[in-house]
Amino acid sequence: MKDELVFLGRRLAQGVVVVWGVVTTVFLFRVISPTNPAQLMAPDDATPELIQQIEQDLGLTEPVLNQYVYYLSGVLQGDLGFSYMTNTPVLRRIMFALPGTLELAAAALVFAVLASIPLGILSAMYRGSRIDSTSNLVSLGGVSTPNFWLAIMMVLLVSVQLGVLPTSGRPIGLVDALTLLVFQADPNGLTSWVAHMILPTIALGTYFMALLFRLTRNGVLEELGKEYVLAARGKGLPESLLMYRYVLRNSLTPVVTVTGLQLGGLIGGSVVVESVFAWPGLGTLFIRSLNVSDWPMMQGILILVGAGYVLTNITVDFVNAKLNPQVELA
Amino acid sequence: MRYVGGGAVAGTVLLAGCAGSEDGGDDTGGSSDTGSTGGSGGSSSLSEIEIILSSTGADTVDPHQSAGIPASSVTTNSYEGLLTRDPTGEVVPALATDWYRVEPGQYRFELREGVQWHEGGELTAEDVQYSIRRIIDDDVDITSDRQGHVIGIEDVEIVDDYTVDLVSDGLNTAIVTSAASYLGIMVLNKEWVESNDLETVSTEMNGTGPYRLVEFVEEEYAVFEPFEEYWGEPPAFEQVTYTGITESSTRVNQLLAGEVQLIETLPPADVSRVADHADLSVTSRPSSRVIHGVMDVTVEPWDSKEFRQAMNYAVNNEEYIENVMQGFGTVSSQPALPEMFGYNPDLDPYPYDPERAADLVDESGHAGVEIELSFGVGRMLLDTEFVTAVAGYIDDLPNVTCTVNELDLSTFGTLWSTNHDPDQMDFFAVGYGHPSYDASQTFQAIVLSERVGRFGKVESDARDDIQNLVDQAARTEDRDDREALLQDAAVIAQEEAVWLFLHQQESVYGIDDAFDWTPRNDELMTTAGSRPAE
DSSP states (O other), X not given: OHHHHHHHHHHHHHHHHHHHHHHHHHHHHHHXXXXXXXHHHXXXXXXXXXXXXXXXXXXXXXXXXXXXXXXXXXXXXXXXXXXXXXXXXXXXXXXXXXXXXXXXXXXXXXXXXXXXXXXXXHHHHTTTSHHHHXXXXXXXXXXXXXHHHHHHHXXXXXXXXXXXXXXXXXXXXXXXXXXXXXXXXXXXXXXXXXXXXXXXXXXXXXXXXXXXXXXXXXXXXXXXXXXXXXXXXXXXXXXXXXXXIIIHHHHHHHHHHHHHHHHHHHHHHXXXXXXXXXXXXXXXXXXXXXXXXXXXXXXXXXXXXHHHHHHHHHHHHHHHHHHOTTSOOO | OOOOOOSSSOEEOOOSSOSOSOOOOOOOSSSSOSSOOOSXXXXXXXXXXXXXXXXXXXXXXXXXXXXXXXXXXXXXXXXXXXXXXXXTOOEEESSEEEEEEEETTEEEEEEOTTOBOTTSOBOOHHHHHHHHHHHHOTTSXXXXXXXXXXXXXXXXXXXETTEEEEXXXXXXXXXHHHHHOTTSOEEOXXXXXXXXXXXXXXHOOOOSSXXXXXXXXXXXXXXXXXXXXXXXXXOOOSEEEEEEOOOHHHHHHHHHTTSOSEESSOOGGGHHHHHTSTTEEEEEEEEEEEEEEEEOTTSTTTTOHHXXXXXXXXXXXXXXXXXXXXXOEEEOOSSSOTTSBTOOTTOOOOOOOHHHHHHHHHHHTOTTEEEEEEEETTSSTTHHHHHHHHHHHHHTSTTEEEEEEEEOHHHHHHIIIIIOOTTTOSEEEEEEEOTTOBHHHHIIIIIIOTTTOSGGGSOOHHHHHHHHHHHHHHTOOOHHHHHHHHHHHHHHHHHTTOEEEEEEEEEEEEEETTEEOOOOTXXXXXXXXXXXXX
16 A cells, blocks of 8 residues: 555656646747737737737736746646636636546547457457457458548438438536436436437547557457466366456556557547537637637646646556556556 | 529528428537437427537627627627618617717717616616727726727717717718627626626626527537517527537538538538538628738839739639639629728729730839748638639749748738738738728728738828828718718729739528528628528
């Protein structure tokens, strides 16, 4: 237990340094950026006086060091500033977009894991069979298909042609949908949530699913070729026990590592999928902010995503160590 | 069925088939429908509508903090001005019922009595006075984005509870324009604004309009419900939702699936998909956006009138509008648009004459020059396509080499309105709309303005002549005389080739046949006057 606490304390301290680095880097990006947010915020026919006034209101006329100190102290107090474009708190805007992205990333992760791991195991167990060759084909398609193309094609086929699922949007979040179900016995919210989740989830999770399938299949095949498996079989250990207790556990380390790292990638990769499905998430918000040089918003998102990556990595290392005793908590 | 709309008036393709298939479903309030499963388009009983803007949603619902069209499309459901315009651009009463000049520097507006605010109370002259001061005076609450749209008004005097005088220094012919523009004077409740913080005023509304704001997430969506005590015609829909979706294929798919009723900026490539649908139509109207090439006269070769004229002769506007824009545009001949006061109908566009263009290039002494035509990707309809075509025409001249420089919007915006460094960008295509319906505003804002134009940056007889004519028009009370002055300015602008005149952009919409809505010249996607189709 002591080892775990030391590990967590050390990694969290490292994480704080990394996040500070992210904060500083994105701040410096803003400073060296050639765009003047005041100019972009002002109407096209604004007078120079109005632009100057906006610059003052934004604090852009202060020395850079002062701006940095104000910003850093704000971040430490949970204040990410105000959006240049909407003049509303960045944190509030991010908190609106965050659940959408997290739900989508989590759903894509669940879809990918649930589809890939059983398929990977089956494929390895029945190597060379039809299951194996079909799974390999699907996997090849998954890694080769750009997610934006898949997204557009699914919308055209499933939503526009067949009229089975909605084309886009996120009219209700999971929490609200569950609240409706639990407190008002109204399943419509959850039905709507599921209907709107299916296509974006598949679009975002397909590549990841194919990747995990390959890792699982290769991992299981590698383990199956080892001597301890032969010995266990020789001793008469039941095949199911051998597979799930020993082979799968030993082959999961790279899968867990990649899964953890890809969760961050899913958040980043959701930008395109969010755009196609008009999904009000962090990716859409970031691109929008980038287009109008809304630096406080971009800084807020990058800090949040950076912190998310750090926490995910710590979690992955921790889980890996628990799965595989050869990996030490150090 | 082939699309046949466009031209000088709104063209709507009404296609065979009845309104009647799946409806939009139960909207839980948000960015899109919840229940529609799509597949057929069209709605049966239209009590709720969803309108999709092609940009992001409104960034604020405080009209004084935004001078953008998307935000105005949203806010004009709740906030109103003293006057407004109908879809054709005619000025019609709104919160004011009568308006007239008392003396050269004093314009009187008599307010409608009994107008209720959404959160209770009655509109008074004090609200109007406060609203105008909030726009023009930096010391009243905010520095408003709308200062440039409320021209020449120096103060507001209250005559009585329902009468205000707008005070100017001398004759101000732009007062009615400011009062009628959705980017001009929007009236807010003084007591409500003063008793709330800026964040509340930016995200909540207390207006007098036909719809009351129910839910708003900046840059995402806004949901309205009817305001039963509205002074005008009762609102026709139980719920109106505005959502911003920048991805065009998503907008089109939503319309085709019957999830929304109106989408903005239908890409020409998707026109047939919508037009061929039994329950949908394509409708269009010339917009207030004039697409032009800006030439920086502070540097060579643009300081040469002959070279600027050559560019205008070199481009075959009709051909690229027909083939590249698929007909969604009209060749422009001058800075003003046909719908504007002061437009000169006697001016023909520059003809396509590459030989004359090549001769003029030789005359200018810049034969062999290499130029670059820049633009911000995504700012104009089919911009990459038509800019490439325009550059191609110029490049076809035997004595000019022209290439295209694609820029992201942020970089383009900075180079256009801030940086002004001709080494980085001295020739660029841009679209600019001014919903004032007055040519003088176009001259001021984009010909003479040093910030967004370039022609005004260098002193010249032509610049002074245009400026004098525009100034003189502002001081002239007689409408015909004023119009003649602005038309004279247009003649000089064309002769001087102040721009590379390109085209008037057309606004193209996809619409559910069950929704009776008329597109406007000023591009505002308001629900005013719209109803379920009969």
